Amino acid sequence: MRVGENMSSSTPPKGTGNAELQRAVSANDDAVYDLPALAALVGTTPTLLEALERSGLLLANQHDATGTALYSDADAAAVRAGLTLLDAGLPLTELLTIAQHTDEAIQLIAKHAVDAFIAFVRDPVHGTATSPTEAIGRLVTAYEQMLPATETLVAHHLRRRLISEALERLTADES
Amino acid sequence: MALAVTTTRLSESRPLLALAPERPDTVAWLCDGDGFVAWGNAVTLDPGEPDQRFLDADGLFRAATQDATITDEVGVPGGGLIAFGSFTFAAVAGSKLRIPQVIVGRRNGVTWQTVITTGHDLACDPPLAAGVTRPVPAHHQPRFAGSTNPDVHWLDAVAQARAAIRSGALDKVVLARDYAVWSYEPFSPLAIAERLSATFPQCYTFIFDGLVGATPELLLRVAGDTVTSQVLAGTCARDANEARDTALTQALLASQKDRDEHAFAVASVADVLALHSNDLNVPNTPYVLKLANVQHLATTITGTLRQPIRALSLAGQMHPSAAVGGTPRENALAFIATHEGMQRGRYAAPIGYVTPDGDGEFGIALRCAEVSGARARLFAGVGIVAESLPEAELAETHLKLLAMQRALGSI
Numbered sequence: 090m091r092v093g094e095n096m097s098s099s100t101p102p103k104g105t106g107n108a109e110l111q112r113a114v115s116a117n118d119d120a121v122y123d124l125p126a127l128a129a130l131v132g133t134t135p136t137l138l139e140a141l142e143r144s145g146l147l148l149a150n151q152h153d154a155t156g157t158a159l160y161s162d163a164d165a166a167a168v169r170a171g172l173t174l175l176d177a178g179l180p181l182t183e184l185l186t187i188a189q190h191t192d193e194a195i196q197l198i199a200k201h202a203v204d205a206f207i208a209f210v211r212d213p214v215h216g217t218a219t220s221p222t223e224a225i226g227r228l229v230t231a232y233e234q235m236l237p238a239t240e241t242l243v244a245h246h247l248r249r250r251l252i253s254e255a256l257e258r259l260t261a262d263e264s
Numbered sequence: 265m266a267l268a269v270t271t272t273r274l275s276e277s278r279p280l281l282a283l284a285p286e287r288p289d290t291v292a293w294l295c296d297g298d299g300f301v302a303w304g305n306a307v308t309l310d311p312g313e314p315d316q317r318f319l320d321a322d323g324l325f326r327a328a329t330q331d332a333t334i335t336d337e338v339g340v341p342g343g344g345l346i347a348f349g350s351f352t353f354a355a356v357a358g359s360k361l362r363i364p365q366v367i368v369g370r371r372n373g374v375t376w377q378t379v380i381t382t383g384h385d386l387a388c389d390p391p392l393a394a395g396v397t398r399p400v401p402a403h404h405q406p407r408f409a410g411s412t413n414p415d416v417h418w419l420d421a422v423a424q425a426r427a428a429i430r431s432g433a434l435d436k437v438v439l440a441r442d443y444a445v446w447s448y449e450p451f452s453p454l455a456i457a458e459r460l461s462a463t464f465p466q467c468y469t470f471i472f473d474g475l476v477g478a479t480p481e482l483l484l485r486v487a488g489d490t491v492t493s494q495v496l497a498g499t500c501a502r503d504a505n506e507a508r509d510t511a512l513t514q515a516l517l518a519s520q521k522d523r524d525e526h527a528f529a530v531a532s533v534a535d536v537l538a539l540h541s542n543d544l545n546v547p548n549t550p551y552v553l554k555l556a557n558v559q560h561l562a563t564t565i566t567g568t569l570r571q572p573i574r575a576l577s578l579a580g581q582m583h584p585s586a587a588v589g590g591t592p593r594e595n596a597l598a599f600i601a602t603h604e605g606m607q608r609g610r611y612a613a614p615i616g617y618v619t620p621d622g623d624g625e626f627g628i629a630l631r632c633a634e635v636s637g638a639r640a641r642l643f644a645g646v647g648i649v650a651e652s653l654p655e656a657e658l659a660e661t662h663l664k665l666l667a668m669q670r671a672l673g674s675i
Contacts, residue, residue, distance in 0.1 A: 136423035140655035181415040182662045
């Protein structure tokens with residue numbers, strides 16, 4: 090029996106649709122690489138990735154049956170981006186510092202965004218849907234549209250900030 | 265070419281570094297305001313055979329000074345003839361001893377000047393006259409120029425060192441990194457030394473042929489029949505908050521990883537000194553030496569020499585101790601040569617001075633920079649043991665590099 094299916098009320102009980110939403114949340118990435126495989130894929134040594142993992146900057150969303158962290162092609166792309174910055178000359182210590190600041194800031198934003206989703210999307214859907222099935226469908230659709238939109242917004246804003254900061258600094262250097 | 269050496273008392277209370285003219289051959293060796301500044305080149309001695317650099321240098325020094333006429337009206341240790349020198353870490357060219365033309369020394373409130381002539385040298389600058397100060401160098405922000413071994417590779421070297429230690433091939437190995445900077449204006453070794461000696465008064469501040477630094481580590485002091493060595497290994501950060509700083513101290517003393525690292529360094533020094541002393545005093549427990557930027561586990565070893573042994577000869581036997589090489593020594597040196605990915609030059613090697621009767625004082629050139637015009641190469645090293653985490657070791661080099669970056673004015 091599916092959660093909430095026996096409910097006659099139009100207001101679903103707490104937690105309705107969570108399982109489906111969880112499936113949607115974790116279905117966007119196909120994590121198949123353990124850490125040595127990820128290192129081999131991107132052409133670096135496990136030492137660097139282990140250090141990133143320990144510092145919380147390489148974050149696995151999936152694990153295999155034995156608890157080993159599994160990484161996806163999206164993680165590989167992110168590691169490659171990091172390696173590009175190192176190849177350009179950024180010292181690892183500096184990259185780690187920037188990454189830690191990013192992680193702190195991003196955690197705040199992520200928390201806020203999830204709170205907003207729950208308060209202003211999930212709860213209204215639950216309050217207005219005529220059936221649990223409709224509520225679940227609307228929630229998954231909303232999530233699938235909102236995740237890439239949020240990603241685009243944050244990435245775009247970071248890019249704009251970087252450019253304006255760089256321009257400001259270059260102008261200051263000239264004077 | 266017999267040397268004529270005259271030491272006279274000097275009525276002078278300015279800091280020694282304020283008395284030295286800025287010259288390429290300006291030398292300094294100072295601790296707590298005492299020590300020497302010197303300049304000019306009476307004799308430069310270049311040991312030919314890198315493998316034998318300490319003994320060769322001592323032989324050359326003895327030959328150069330045997331006919332010297334020394335007039336010393338002050339009669340304090342360090343008065344009269346002395347030579348300054350720095351040595352390479354590995355058996356490569358680059359070690360040197362120099363007898364300067366002018367030495368200004370200070371010890372326990374007594375200041376003196378020694379002038380050395382060879383009979384056919386050019387007149388040398390006197391100490392800066394009262395009221396005269398060196399021009400203040402233009403301040404330009406020093407900028408990063410790169411590291412010989414990118415830190416990602418260095419991280420791998422640490423992981424490999426740890427694997428070698430876990431496999432039993434090594435007990436401990438010290439891995440170092442360099443960090444190059446540049447500026448629009450030449451760096452002033454004297455200005456750097458002034459900042460270092462103000463920040464680290466308990467350290468030995470040194471300048472010799474572009475090598476500038478402040479080291480807390482005394483490889484050896486030979487004074488008559490007494491030998492002293494101060495071993496440092498095992499390091500953590502300081503904290504501006506007193507309670508947190510004390511907590512860091514306690515954690516350092518309680519850290520088995522740091523105690524192990526320290527014990528290897530102490531044993532490597534004590535083993536050599538025990539060959540020459542019957543009453544070696546090696547404390548069982550290290551104390552914590554708190555410096556401006558970091559705190560170190562420290563042990564002072566003292567002993568009476570069974571027979572006279574010259575400071576340079578002893579330095580050659582003690583170098584490289586496990587505080588800069590590792591344990592077992594030969595395996596550690598081979599590992600460093602293969603995996604460190606850079607030449608240490610004179611970093612992590614003896615620097616100091618000697619007297620004709622064989623006394624002397626040598627520090628290990630840590631926390632230093634090789635300065636050449638508007639470029640400088642900074643160094644930092646860390647001891648790797650079985651429990652070392654690569655990224656934590658990288659962070660420790662970062663912490664150690666900050667002190668020299670500050671002295672160069674980049675922070």
